[in-house]
Amino acid sequence: MTVNQGDQQVEEWLELANGCICCSVKDSGVNAIESLMDRQGNFDYILLETTGLADPGNIAPLFWVDEGLGSTIYLDGIVTLVDAGNVVRCLDAPVGEEAVHDDGEEEHASHAGGPLLSTAHLQISHADVVVINKADLVTPQQLQAVQERIRSINSLAKVHITEHSKVPQLEGLVLDLHAYDNVDAASLDFASRGHSHLDSAIGTMSLILPALDERQLQNLDAWLRSVLWSNELPGSDVAAKWDIHRVKGRLTKQDGRIKMLQGVREIFELIDGAAVKGDAHSAAGTESGKIVIIGRNIGDQQTSSAFQQSLDAALRSQKP
Numbered sequence: 575m576t577v578n579q580g581d582q583q584v585e586e587w588l589e590l591a592n593g594c595i596c597c598s599v600k601d602s603g604v605n606a607i608e609s610l611m612d613r614q615g616n617f618d619y620i621l622l623e624t625t626g627l628a629d630p631g632n633i634a635p636l637f638w639v640d641e642g643l644g645s646t647i648y649l650d651g652i653v654t655l656v657d658a659g660n661v662v663r664c665l666d667a668p669v670g671e672e673a674v675h676d677d678g679e680e681e682h683a684s685h686a687g688g689p690l691l692s693t694a695h696l697q698i699s700h701a702d703v704v705v706i707n708k709a710d711l712v713t714p715q716q717l718q719a720v721q722e723r724i725r726s727i728n729s730l731a732k733v734h735i736t737e738h739s740k741v742p743q744l745e746g747l748v749l750d751l752h753a754y755d756n757v758d759a760a761s762l763d764f765a766s767r768g769h770s771h772l773d774s775a776i777g778t779m780s781l782i783l784p785a786l787d788e789r790q791l792q793n794l795d796a797w798l799r800s801v802l803w804s805n806e807l808p809g810s811d812v813a814a815k816w817d818i819h820r821v822k823g824r825l826t827k828q829d830g831r832i833k834m835l836q837g838v839r840e841i842f843e844l845i846d847g848a849a850v851k852g853d854a855h856s857a858a859g860t861e862s863g864k865i866v867i868i869g870r871n872i873g874d875q876q877t878s879s880a881f882q883q884s885l886d887a888a889l890r891s892q893k894p
Contacts, residue, residue, distance in 0.1 A: 604636065608646055619749055620647065627671050627693050630654070630700040631819055634838045651751030652838075654701035654731075655739075658712045658720050661694060665723065665773065668692035691775050691870060698724055699776050699819045699868050700838065701731045702753035710737040726772035728868055729765040730822055756847060757824045757834040765822075765866045776819075777873025781882055783863040783889065785826045790889045791833065794825075795844060797888040801881075802840045809887050812880040816871045823865035835865060 611617060624633060630652050637649040664672055674691040698704060704724050709717055717735070724733060734747060741747050766780030786794065800806050802821070805814045821842055823835030832847040865885075871877065 604647065611646060616646070619650075621749070629693065629696050631696060631839045634700065635841045638838065638841045638843075649754060650749075651702040651753035652700050653703045653705065653748050653751075654697045655705045655707055656694070656698070656720075656724070658706050658708045658717055661706075661720055662723060664694040665692055665727075665775075668694065695727060695773075695775050696819070698727045698731070701728055702751055703748060704728070704731045704733045705736055705741070705748065706733065707736045707739050709735045723772055727776045728820070729767075729778060730761055730820065730866060730868065754836045754843075757822050757836065759824050759864075762822065762824055762864045762866050765868075766864065776868065776870060777877075779867050779873045779878045779881060781865040781867070781885055783823075783825060783865065783885070785828045786833075786863070786889070787828050789892075791825075791827065791844070793888045793891055793893075794885075797885060798835075798837075798842055802837065802842055807880060807884045810880045810884045812877065816869055816877065818867055818869035818872065820868040821865065823863065825863035825865075833863075 607620065622633070624630070634649060634652060637647060668674075668690065672693050674693060674696065706717070706720060706724070712720070721733060721735075724731075734741065744750075762780075765778060783794070784790075797808060798821075800808050802818060805816075807814065818837075819839065821835060821837030824847070825833040825835065825844075827833060834845050834847040836843050836845070867881070
């Protein structure tokens with residue numbers, strides 16, 4: 575790890591039990607960074623740059639630390655940088671290690687079948703921000719096609735266009751994102767419209783929920799645990815061939831309070847949120863909530879219907 579101190583750089587080695595941050599137990603990675611912070615003092619920001627072939631879904635949960643553990647670090651957001659001139663090729667015809675094979679050797683490739691999945695798909699589908707670089711090297715029509723393709727994979731992410739990797743500012747664009755602090759209702763509405771027909775490898779589905787009471791909120795938590803942890807859809811005979819990458823939701827309670835849902839792979843969290851003035855989703859006890867799910871083998875009509883029916887049945891259940 576390289577630590578910048580003014581105009582000087584200090585090289586630090588972090589000892590990890592497995593020798594690889596992608597494969598280490600979460601506490602090992604977190605403890606290693608916290609140990610470095612104890613020795614060098616608090617940092618303004620920690621930017622973890624992975625290789626071009628890394629799967630963010632294996633890394634993000636390392637830093638999804640429960641507040642009860644009292645960690646001094648937290649996951650701020652995932653940024654994916656794509657090459658405007660090459661990303662479509664990487665998505666359509668991945669070569670070598672760019673392709674994710676359904677051979678059972680990787681967790682995210684445990685379900686056979688479906689269109690070819692690439693590392694580029696994984697990096698885009700998990701992103702909170704996608705930066706399309708080298709826009710000056712493609713035509714306006716090609717750039718538009720790249721943007722549409724990216725939004726078809728992940729319509730929840732913010733997209734920025736750059737040339738020569740230059741952004742007008744770092745804060746709020748690629749740093750200090752606070753991507754997991756809030757869920758914007760407008761972004762969920764945009765994502766639910768989707769463009770999954772442009773890329774069949776990754777799909778998006780939108781689930782609608784009524785205003786929830788406390789029992790229904792507990793039932794939702796149990797339903798999410800079943801779907802994300804056990805890969806089982808309660809009360810459904812639909813074969814579990816999906817692989818969920820991201821989950822976001824904005825839920826209303828019957829008392830008017832807002833709950834937000836954030837999830838990466840099997841890790842998810844339901845947190846309190848503030849109602850926003852003018853937000854149609856914040857009307858007490860009247861407006862519906864929404865959950866958007868991004869993943870593989872997600873979004874076709876049969877799967878979406880099965881998920882909605884399963885969720886509806888879980889919310890009707892009298893057992894918390």
